[in-house]
Amino acid sequence: MQYKTTRTARLLVSLALLSAGAGAVTGCGSERAAGSGVEAPGTGQEPRAESRARQVADAWDGSEAARQWRRGYHPMADAVQLPEGGPRDKADQRAFTTQNFVLRGGNDGPHLTVTGVKPGEMTLATSRGPATVPAWLFTLEGYDTPLTRAAVRPPKLPESPIGPSRDVPAGTLVPLGRLVEVAGDGRSVTVLADHGSCDSGPAVHVRETRTRVVLSASVLGARKGPCTGETIRARVTVRLTRPLGDRILLDAHTGRPVPHEGPHEASPSWS
Known part of the structure; x- marks a missing residue:
């Protein structure tokens, strides 16, 4: 059951992103x-x-x-915004990085417990200037503000x-x-x-x-x-x-828009 709750929470995050593709964008070596x-x-x-x-x-x-x-x-900014103040500790940072989200009940190892999700909005830099886009707001156990993820997928480049x-x-x-x-x-x-x-x-x-x-x-x-x-x-x-x-x-070198790659989301590939 621990594996199932972890997998379910990951699916919840992924499906939330995919399900709201419709929605208006406003504003605008080593x-x-x-x-x-x-x-x-x-x-x-x-x-x-x-x-x-x-x-x-x-x-x-x-x-x-x-x-x-x-x-x-x-998007020209990360489509995922962490709760205000960022992760509380290294364990939460690792959980954010590995996307180890679980439903209430938890599992072993560093994880973040999702207690609720609701639709909302977020503002970020885009090709149309600063824009407000539909988003999913994930309530996380132990955090006063939600993790926010844009609910609009970029089109083909x-x-x-x-x-x-x-x-x-x-x-x-x-x-x-x-x-x-x-x-x-x-x-x-x-x-x-x-x-x-x-x-x-x-x-x-x-x-x-x-x-x-x-x-x-x-x-x-x-x-x-x-x-x-x-x-x-x-x-x-x-x-x-x-x-x-x-x-x-x-x-100037590639002849293409400068790609954005945040810590949680990357630009679509031009290849």
């Missing part, structure tokens, strides 16, 4: 962290990388992909109107890791950018238009010599001249 965040440096951008950013912006302007993206629901960059030298333009966060006021975005152990770190340049924001990542100060093969993933905060809003956030 890896290691590189510290608390790096401001995008104000160095001049290499002309070929700048030209590529302009090509990506032009390709998306007025494209069918842009129309599909604007009509659709594409549109086909990009432009392919990956092939003409810009390695290091001058590299793919971004992922989108970490859009600031509450929309005036900055934080992304992950990769670099190696024999350089001065990453740079992320921005090209803004009325409907697009194109980010171009590169590696600064690459130097020769014996280097380890690790990939260092740094957080880079990019300031915008005005709020991101419903403008499409694009990666």
Whole structure:
């Protein structure tokens, strides 16, 4: 019975997500962290990388992909929100990570007991700007506020109107890791950018238009010599001249929207 209650609770969480696909969206090598965040440096951008950013912006302007993206629901923030204050201890953190939810009665090992569920709403960043979407609110034993999970599934991603960059030298333009966060006021975005152990770190340049924001990542100060093969993933905060809003956030290297991957939910794959 312990196995059955655990499995039932997991199904409850999964079915809650799948059952409310209808509903209006309103509003609108190895890896290691590189510290608390790096401001995008104000160095001049290499002309070929700048030209590529302009090509990506032009390709998306007025494209069918842009129309599909604007009509659709594409989260740019984690679709799961933990109770206020986060997990109480390491055992609860492990239970959240492994999705070990059980109905009242429990089981052995770290778990979270679901005592109730009801429909509600949550607000998160999306391709249409900040949006309020239908959600399921799970009451957890020992928590004053619920675990919230969006009840709307993103549609299939549109086909990009432009392919990956092939003409810009390695290091001058590299793919971004992922989108970490859009600031509450929309005036900055934080992304992950990769670099190696024999350089001065990453740079992320921005090209803004009325409907697009194109980010171009590169590696600064690459130097020769014996280097380890690790990939260092740094957080880079990019300031915008005005709020991101419903403008499409694009990666100059891939020609696609910058993917989001939260600790509990990931962007649909472009592959």
